[in-house]
Amino acid sequence: METLIATLVSGLVLGSLYALMASGLSVVWTTLGVFNFAHGALMMIGAFVAWTVSEALGLGLLTGIAAGTASAAIIGVVIERLLVRPFYGNRNMLLITVMTTLAAMIIMEKSALIIWGARLKQLPRLIEGEVSILGATISAHEAVMIMLAPLLLLALWQFTVRSTAGRSLRAVGQNQESAALIGIDVPVAFALAFGLSAALAGLTGSLLGSIRFITPVMGAEPLVKAMIVVIFGGLGSLGATAGAAYLIGFIEALLILWVGLYWTPFMLFLLMIVVLVFRPNGIFGGKE
Amino acid sequence: MSRFFEISGVSAGYGPITVLRGVSLHLEAGECIGLFGPNGHGKTTLLKTISGLIRSTSGEIAFDGNDITHARPPEIVNSGLVQSPQGNVLFGDMRVQEILELSAFSKRARPERAANLASVFELFPRLDERRNQKAKTLSGGERQMLSIGCALMCAPRLLMLDEPTLGLSPKLKQELAAAIGKIAEGGVPLILVEQDIEFLMALTDRLYLIEHGEVVREIDRANSPDHDEVMKLYFGEAMH
Amino acid sequence: MNLAAKHLLLPLAALAILAVVPYFAIESFTRHLFIIAFIYAIIASNWNLSLGHCGVFNFGHLTFFGVGVYAAAILAKTYGVNPWLAIISGGAAAAASAFLIAAPVARLKGIYVVLVTFAFGQLAMQLVLSQSGITGGAQGMVRVPYLRLGDYSFIRDYKLGYYYVALGLLVLSTIFLVAVINSPFGKSLKAVRDAEDYAASRGISVSRQRIMVLVLSAIFTGVAGGFYAIYLRVASPEVFGFGTLSLALSMVLIGGAGTTYGPIAAALALTFATESLAGIRGFEEARFIVIAVAMILVLRLAPGGLLRLFEPLVPKSLRQ
Numbered sequence: 032m033e034t035l036i037a038t039l040v041s042g043l044v045l046g047s048l049y050a051l052m053a054s055g056l057s058v059v060w061t062t063l064g065v066f067n068f069a070h071g072a073l074m075m076i077g078a079f080v081a082w083t084v085s086e087a088l089g090l091g092l093l094t095g096i097a098a099g100t101a102s103a104a105i106i107g108v109v110i111e112r113l114l115v116r117p118f119y120g121n122r123n124m125l126l127i128t129v130m131t132t133l134a135a136m137i138i139m140e141k142s143a144l145i146i147w148g149a150r151l152k153q154l155p156r157l158i159e160g161e162v163s164i165l166g167a168t169i170s171a172h173e174a175v176m177i178m179l180a181p182l183l184l185l186a187l188w189q190f191t192v193r194s195t196a197g198r199s200l201r202a203v204g205q206n207q208e209s210a211a212l213i214g215i216d217v218p219v220a221f222a223l224a225f226g227l228s229a230a231l232a233g234l235t236g237s238l239l240g241s242i243r244f245i246t247p248v249m250g251a252e253p254l255v256k257a258m259i260v261v262i263f264g265g266l267g268s269l270g271a272t273a274g275a276a277y278l279i280g281f282i283e284a285l286l287i288l289w290v291g292l293y294w295t296p297f298m299l300f301l302l303m304i305v306v307l308v309f310r311p312n313g314i315f316g317g318k319e
Numbered sequence: 320m321s322r323f324f325e326i327s328g329v330s331a332g333y334g335p336i337t338v339l340r341g342v343s344l345h346l347e348a349g350e351c352i353g354l355f356g357p358n359g360h361g362k363t364t365l366l367k368t369i370s371g372l373i374r375s376t377s378g379e380i381a382f383d384g385n386d387i388t389h390a391r392p393p394e395i396v397n398s399g400l401v402q403s404p405q406g407n408v409l410f411g412d413m414r415v416q417e418i419l420e421l422s423a424f425s426k427r428a429r430p431e432r433a434a435n436l437a438s439v440f441e442l443f444p445r446l447d448e449r450r451n452q453k454a455k456t457l458s459g460g461e462r463q464m465l466s467i468g469c470a471l472m473c474a475p476r477l478l479m480l481d482e483p484t485l486g487l488s489p490k491l492k493q494e495l496a497a498a499i500g501k502i503a504e505g506g507v508p509l510i511l512v513e514q515d516i517e518f519l520m521a522l523t524d525r526l527y528l529i530e531h532g533e534v535v536r537e538i539d540r541a542n543s544p545d546h547d548e549v550m551k552l553y554f555g556e557a558m559h
Numbered sequence: 560m561n562l563a564a565k566h567l568l569l570p571l572a573a574l575a576i577l578a579v580v581p582y583f584a585i586e587s588f589t590r591h592l593f594i595i596a597f598i599y600a601i602i603a604s605n606w607n608l609s610l611g612h613c614g615v616f617n618f619g620h621l622t623f624f625g626v627g628v629y630a631a632a633i634l635a636k637t638y639g640v641n642p643w644l645a646i647i648s649g650g651a652a653a654a655a656s657a658f659l660i661a662a663p664v665a666r667l668k669g670i671y672v673v674l675v676t677f678a679f680g681q682l683a684m685q686l687v688l689s690q691s692g693i694t695g696g697a698q699g700m701v702r703v704p705y706l707r708l709g710d711y712s713f714i715r716d717y718k719l720g721y722y723y724v725a726l727g728l729l730v731l732s733t734i735f736l737v738a739v740i741n742s743p744f745g746k747s748l749k750a751v752r753d754a755e756d757y758a759a760s761r762g763i764s765v766s767r768q769r770i771m772v773l774v775l776s777a778i779f780t781g782v783a784g785g786f787y788a789i790y791l792r793v794a795s796p797e798v799f800g801f802g803t804l805s806l807a808l809s810m811v812l813i814g815g816a817g818t819t820y821g822p823i824a825a826a827l828a829l830t831f832a833t834e835s836l837a838g839i840r841g842f843e844e845a846r847f848i849v850i851a852v853a854m855i856l857v858l859r860l861a862p863g864g865l866l867r868l869f870e871p872l873v874p875k876s877l878r879q
Binding site for chain 2 (some may be wrong): 216
């Protein structure tokens with residue numbers, strides 16, 4: 032029983048992480064119809080910048096996190112401008128942007144390697160110490176993440192539902208032309224979506240940098256996990272993506288318990304492929 | 320003195336396909352004009368070009384003395400040149416009130432948002448009833464009302480309507496005609512695209528017949544006593 | 560027959576030149592570069608079959624290569640299989656893996672094809688990393704047996720033997736690709752790419768086509784992988800990494816997606832370009848940035864119709 036609770040709590044931590052990561056991907060997908068392969072790399076840059084500001088420059092963790100978030104957002108806007116916008120309306124936009132964002136990812140990874148080097152780095156935790164949830168122990172930092180994730184998701188959701196800017200993103204995602212006809216500046220909306228998504232990635236990276244090692248390739252595995260999440264949940268709605276994220280988090284935790292750490296990634300992929308065979312649009316279906 | 324709205328020699332198309340070939344037409348202050356003609360001959364393309372969704376390859380477009388030939392869509396909407404497009408697909412997953420509120424997006428329209436929303440609901444009570452419903456649950460006629468409502472939320476100084484009664488029952492057509500008439504009476508000049516000549520004649524001062532991407536006939540209602548002749552003209556020409 | 564002969568002129572001339580290169584390039588390193596270039600040429604031109612010619616968003620192509628690498632390495636080293644057979648088995652193993660992945664992919668659309676084929680590569684890498692008993696895990700495998708022919712062991716003569724084997728494989732692969740593309744099957748593939756719904760309405764089974772094209776594109780890619788393992792005598796998880804993928808992808812794009820000879824020419828050009836960049840200090844990692852930027856530039860400068868009216872750097876006569 033104890034192990035089960037520990038597993039569930041671990042699943043909650045993973046799920047929170049995946050929800051944060053996948054929600055950014057979802058924003059870009061629903062607004063632009065683009066899958067941003069550089070999303071994981073944006074996370075990584077956020078972590079590195081946070082580290083530089085917090086540790087190397089000694090300006091404190093919170094400043095570091097803010098800097099990480101902001102720098103990722105800026106790079107996200109640049110990516111949209113240079114690597115996505117030129118291909119709007121192109122018949123093969125999806126495929127092309129997959130390749131350009133893949134290229135962006137490589138550029139960012141290699142640049143990070145050159146700038147920061149390969150030695151492992153780490154950020155301090157937001158709160159030191161541990162907490163006990165229903166008998167299972169996790170670090171206080173992870174507990175913060177568990178609480179923060181739903182809050183951020185809620186904020187994101189409310190943003191898209193209530194605010195004019197958020198609504199404009201939804202409108203652009205559903206009908207670009209009509210959105211232009213009611214006065215929405217579509218390129219600006221795209222930049223906003225990308226910037227927002229990248230900010231989420233940068234924030235997640237900055238938070239992750241405390242409980243995992245910061246390396247130039249740290250974004251690869253989260254990207255793959257986020258992929259699995261969006262495949263499960265379909266890319267269409269924020270709710271489905273969040274739901275799928277927590278689901279995958281729990282499944283992963285359970286798999287680690289049952290088949291061990293080494294076999295878990297393999298099983299997850301297998302599961303994903305099986306799901307796709309029966310539900311080509313993901314478990315919750317959604318916009319293609 | 321320049322005209323309120325004028326297009327001279329505008330050509331445009333999609334990639335290698337030219338649809339509009341040197342279209343010229345104008346609208347004086349206080350007028351309402353109509354555009355009619357066979358399907359696929361460029362009326363929608365013309366409206367899209369005016370709204371900035373399509374780049375014209377030649378010619379000029381001027382609105383209230385300003386050259387908007389190369390203006391971007393948000394600027395055009397902000398200047399008050401607003402279109403209610405054909406097909407009324409709009410934003411299926413958003414709610415009626417959300418969509419209407421969002422439509423007051425441009426700087427010019429935002430201050431008047433609350434007032435305009437009230438007017439739209441007054442004009443189209445059905446939208447008021449369905450204000451929390453998602454757009455995709457609306458019937459064809461209601462979607463058309465929503466499309467016009469959105470255009471009104473943009474605080475238009477010149478309103479272009481692309482086939483607002485397409486596919487609607489006669490009763491709905493009348494309802495919409497009345498609503499459009501009210502809009503015009505409220506002081507908003509119209510460019511109305513329609514297949515139904517009678518409809519156009521009732522609501523506009525002048526008509527342009529567009530065929531093969533060109534203006535082939537200008538008909539001044541005041542000086543054209545016999546609207547049967549116009550019908551013959553239209554059907555006769557469309558028989559080519 | 561005349562037209563076909565004209566089309567063959569340039570490739571045959573190129574082949575003739577490549578055949579005599581070793582007489583001018585006598586140092587081991589230059590020959591090594593050519594060998595690597597030939598391997599990449601096989602990878603890229605076969606990738607074109609699925610990605611360019613058939614329009615399948617296959618991002619798992621390098622997985623076929625990796626499967627070939629490990630299959631050959633394991634067979635040759637752990638099970639003592641003759642290296643020649645091991646290389647061929649690499650092709651078989653790759654084809655089998657292609658069949659496995661093709662089945663679920665066949666009915667998917669758009670982005671899901673990208674994600675699943677990509678995830679497939681990750682899956683393979685995870686498998687390799689986790690089964691370190693068999694695969695050597697993150698360290699990989701070393702001292703894989705080398706090629707012999709009777710008494711002649713191929714590591715002699717500054718890689719002369721390997722050069723011709725690699726070239727031979729490239730020739731075989733190219734003949735195979737050209738044959739497939741010009742076959743009725745190949746033409747129906749193009750129809751599927753250009754107008755999927757129409758092709759389906761004409762009775763072409765789109766999913767079966769996809770499975771077939773993925774399997775076909777995997778064969779020689781796996782063989783190239785097997786050869787890579789035997790030639791370099793190592794197998795490492797890096798073959799599943801982004802570096803290899805981006806290099807191969809840029810060859811397909813720069814050479815011209817939709818052509819067979821384009822990626823081959825690009826493979827030669829880019830292999831030499833990146834190797835010379837690696838020589839410059841500070842550029843070992845930065846050269847990947849250069850490749851990525853080159854990829855983006857190619858995509859930017861080719862207006863509309865990426866998979867069709869690309870502007871390959873290869874003359875029209877070679878556009879197949």
